Amino acid sequence: MPSDTLTAAVSSLPTMVDRLSQLVHCESPSNSAAHLEKCADLLEPWLSSALRRPSTITRVGENVHLVARAPSPRVLILGHFDTVWPVGTIDSWPFSVDSESGIATGPGTFDMKGGIIQALTAIELLTDTDHISVLLTSDEEIGSMSSRLLIEELAREAGAVLVCEPTADGGAVKVSRKGIANYAVRATGRAAHAGLEPQRGVNATIELAHQILRISAFGDPGCETSVVPTLVTAGTTSNTVPESAEVHVDARSWTIAELERVDSAMHGLTAHLSGATVAVSGGIERPPFEEPMARWLYAEAAAAATDLGLGELAAVRSGGGSDGNITAALGIPTLDGLGAVGGHPHARDEHVIVTAMPERAALLSLLLARLAVRSADH
Numbered sequence: 001m002p003s004d005t006l007t008a009a010v011s012s013l014p015t016m017v018d019r020l021s022q023l024v025h026c027e028s029p030s031n032s033a034a035h036l037e038k039c040a041d042l043l044e045p046w047l048s049s050a051l052r053r054p055s056t057i058t059r060v061g062e063n064v065h066l067v068a069r070a071p072s073p074r075v076l077i078l079g080h081f082d083t084v085w086p087v088g089t090i091d092s093w094p095f096s097v098d099s100e101s102g103i104a105t106g107p108g109t110f111d112m113k114g115g116i117i118q119a120l121t122a123i124e125l126l127t128d129t130d131h132i133s134v135l136l137t138s139d140e141e142i143g144s145m146s147s148r149l150l151i152e153e154l155a156r157e158a159g160a161v162l163v164c165e166p167t168a169d170g171g172a173v174k175v176s177r178k179g180i181a182n183y184a185v186r187a188t189g190r191a192a193h194a195g196l197e198p199q200r201g202v203n204a205t206i207e208l209a210h211q212i213l214r215i216s217a218f219g220d221p222g223c224e225t226s227v228v229p230t231l232v233t234a235g236t237t238s239n240t241v242p243e244s245a246e247v248h249v250d251a252r253s254w255t256i257a258e259l260e261r262v263d264s265a266m267h268g269l270t271a272h273l274s275g276a277t278v279a280v281s282g283g284i285e286r287p288p289f290e291e292p293m294a295r296w297l298y299a300e301a302a303a304a305a306t307d308l309g310l311g312e313l314a315a316v317r318s319g320g321g322s323d324g325n326i327t328a329a330l331g332i333p334t335l336d337g338l339g340a341v342g343g344h345p346h347a348r349d350e351h352v353i354v355t356a357m358p359e360r361a362a363l364l365s366l367l368l369a370r371l372a373v374r375s376a377d378h
Contacts, residue, residue, distance in 0.1 A: 002307040005125055005365055009358035012121050016357050017097060017104070019046065019120070023081075023113045024095040024106040028138070030082040033062045036138040039081050040064045043116070047134060050123040055134065063146040066136040069154070074131035075371045076158035077119050078151065078323055079165070079339070080140035083108035084346050093348065102355040103342075114352040115164035115339020121357075122364035131372045133158050140323055143285055148326060155327040155334075160297060160371060162364065163324040163336040166345055171356065172314035174337030175298050177328075178224075178252040179259045179288030180321045183266050185211055186279045191236075191243035201241030202275040205234040208245035210272040215249055218265045225253040226319075227262055249282075252319060256329075259284055286321040287329035289336065294328070297335035297367075300374065304366040310359060338364055 028039035040057045043066055047055045055068035066081070085107035095106035104114070116136065123129055135154050137147035144151065155161050168174055187208040192201030212229045219227040227249060234245030249266065253259045263283055271278045298315055305313040316337075324336040341356040343349075 002366055006308055006358065006362040008125050009121060009362040009365070012124070012361070013354070013358050016117050016121055016361070017354060020104060020109065020114060020117045020352070021095045023117065024109055025090055027085065027087050027090050027107070028081050028083055029086050030084070030139055030142045032087055035087060036082060037064050040066050040138065043081060043136060046120055050120045051129045051132065051134070053129070058150070060146040060150070063138045065138055065147050065150055066134070067150065067154070068134040070133040070158070071130045073133045073158040075133070075160045075162060075368060076154050077132060077134045078161055078163045078327070079112055079116050079119065080137045080323065081113065081116060082138045082141050083111065084141050097354055102353060103351045104354050105349070105351045107350070109352045110166050110340055110342040110350045111345035112165050112339050114342065114357065115166060118340060118357055118361040119164045119364060121361040122368060125361070125365040126369060128372065132368060137323065144323055144326065151323055151326050152330060155330060155332050159332065161324065161327040161332055161334040162297070162338050162367065163322055163334065164339040164364070165322045165324070165336055166339045167337045167341050168316045168318060169343070170314060171341045171360070172316045172337065173298065173301060173335060174318045174324070175294035175315045175335065176254065176291040176317040177289035177321055177325050177336065178254055178319045179256060179284065179325060180286040181251040181259055181263055181282065181284045183249040183251070183280055183282035184246055185215070185249060185269065186244065186246045187211060187271070188244050188277045188279070189242065189273070190275060192241040194239045194241050198241055202273055204242040204245040204276065207271060207273045207276040207278070208232070208234060208247055211269060211278060212247055214269065215266070218251070218262050220258065223253065223255070223258050225251070225258045225262065227251045254288055254317070255290065256288055259288065286325040289325045289328035289334065291317070293331070293333055294335050297333050300370050301335060301363065301367050304363055304370060308359070308362055308366060310363065
């Protein structure tokens with residue numbers, strides 16, 4: 001019965017909070033292989049116990065990922081245990097729970113260690129887990145370069161993907177995400193003394209300024225396509241005509257057609273100043289997660305929420321990317337934002353609403369149970 005699932009989830013809350021504390025205190029920045037391994041070592045027995053079968057720590061290059069393949073895969077739970085917080089953050093910002101508000105804080109609580117803990121509880125609440133594969137990666141925050149093939153492989157095997165990234169405001173799930181492209185545009189000119197003979201130089205900063213104005217026009221507010229010049233570097237000394245300058249560009253769009261339009265425009269940039277050259281590197285990193293890929297799974301999740309008495313399950317589109325972009329772009333049904341309820345990822349006031357954790361674990365558990373007997377073509 002759904003009510004039994006919710007009751008069992010509520011009784012698991014002390015264990016969830018204790019595990020969340022351990023996981024948050026086990027720092028895991030994306031750029032520290034040693035800390036990521038320690039985090040995988042902490043998670044592996046919890047996951048194996050929940051599934052009642054072995055999970056494995058798989059190494060890809062310098063990264064480790066936690067993998068559990070289902071005997072009869074129907075759904076993949078996808079998440080990541082790396083965070084944006086550097087080693088030592090926990091010393092000045094330890095995990096804590098405010099007893100009055102029921103809010104937990106600490107580095108990585110919301111993005112996305114709270115979601116991992118809820119997923120473990122959701123699995124533990126099931127009597128049969130043979131249809132559930134799990135992949136927890138260690139490089140999502142830096143582009144998923146080492147985990148992408150694993151993500152694609154396990155997603156294809158399962159045929160449906162549930163991403164335990166944080167919810168949107170108020171606990172809404174995410175049914176669409178913008179695609180992301182990143183670029184570096186480098187202008188090269190010719191150095192000269194800025195005071196004695198500036199006319200002999202070709203100013204790379206001026207060339208880059210022309211390029212930035214061009215780039216800023218590639219966005220389309222009507223389509224909600226953003227193309228934003230971000231980090232800029234230029235020159236060497238204050239009395240030298242800059243020989244080189246570089247700008248990084250963040251581009252995002254709801255559709256692959258728009259992202260491809262921007263990509264073509266970016267790689268079509270040419271120099272404005274005589275004697276200058278322009279080189280563009282980068283491209284589309286995460287294709288858009290387009291809304292039709294979430295419809296079936298959202299309907300199942302909404303039905304599960306109703307069965308649990310949680311009311312209408314809200315759904316939103318998100319401008320941020322996740323590994324759900326990768327699976328949805330493969331044509332695999334994907335639902336995102338099934339993790340913790342809280343707010344402010346990547347910020348010092350990142351937090352999880354602890355009192356919502358049992359409901360979200362029960363929702364995920366009931367959704368997993370429904371997917372054991374249903375498939376995308378139902």
